[in-house]
Amino acid sequence: MEWVRKYDLYGESGLLKQPNVRGTPDFKEEIVRIVLEKKVPLVQVVLQYGVSKTALERWVRSVRVEGYGVLHQQKNRERLPKDMSRSKKHEPETELEKLQAENARLRAENALLKKVTALVKEREAREHMSGQKPSKN
Structure with a gap:
């Protein structure tokens, strides 16, 4: 169990909610290479680097499908407008x-x-x- 491993490694502080790690593309590539090329278990990488397990799984899956370049692509996150009211009607x-x-x-x-x-x-x-x-x- 992951929480047991966290407790063994970090004590009680390991059980507290950790801030999300927003890795750079190079950081993501480095830890994905550790998982894929060095065959280090995913759980061990999660504990060692403090990344989210689901995020790491998503990165690994993306790399398997599209290659390492996918980690360096910019995501185009469109924000919703602050004014969420209806658009003005066409007169x-x-x-x-x-x-x-x-x-x-x-x-x-x-x-x-x-x-x-x-x-x-x-x-x-x-x-x-x-x-x-x-x-x-």
Whole structure:
């Protein structure tokens, strides 16, 4: 068990949460070479260098598939914009676009009114069947 090995190596401090090691590409390559070429067990490398086991497994897997160059590639991490609100709506510019927008709004309004009417009728029918008087709300 990994935690037993950590305790044996570092004592109680080895059981505390350790900060994540963000290795340089050269560091990653060095420890992956230790695992792959020198056949040092993954667990031993994790304990010795303080890297995450899952990160090391991912690096080794990537190198096996794509070679050592994959460790030197820059990841393009796109950040989400700080303002997570909706993007601004496109304002209709031409008369045709304005009419199409109004038509879409009126269709949605019409569909909503039909739905409300159907729900009111359904509620009145249920109340009629149960013998209750419909409420005025």
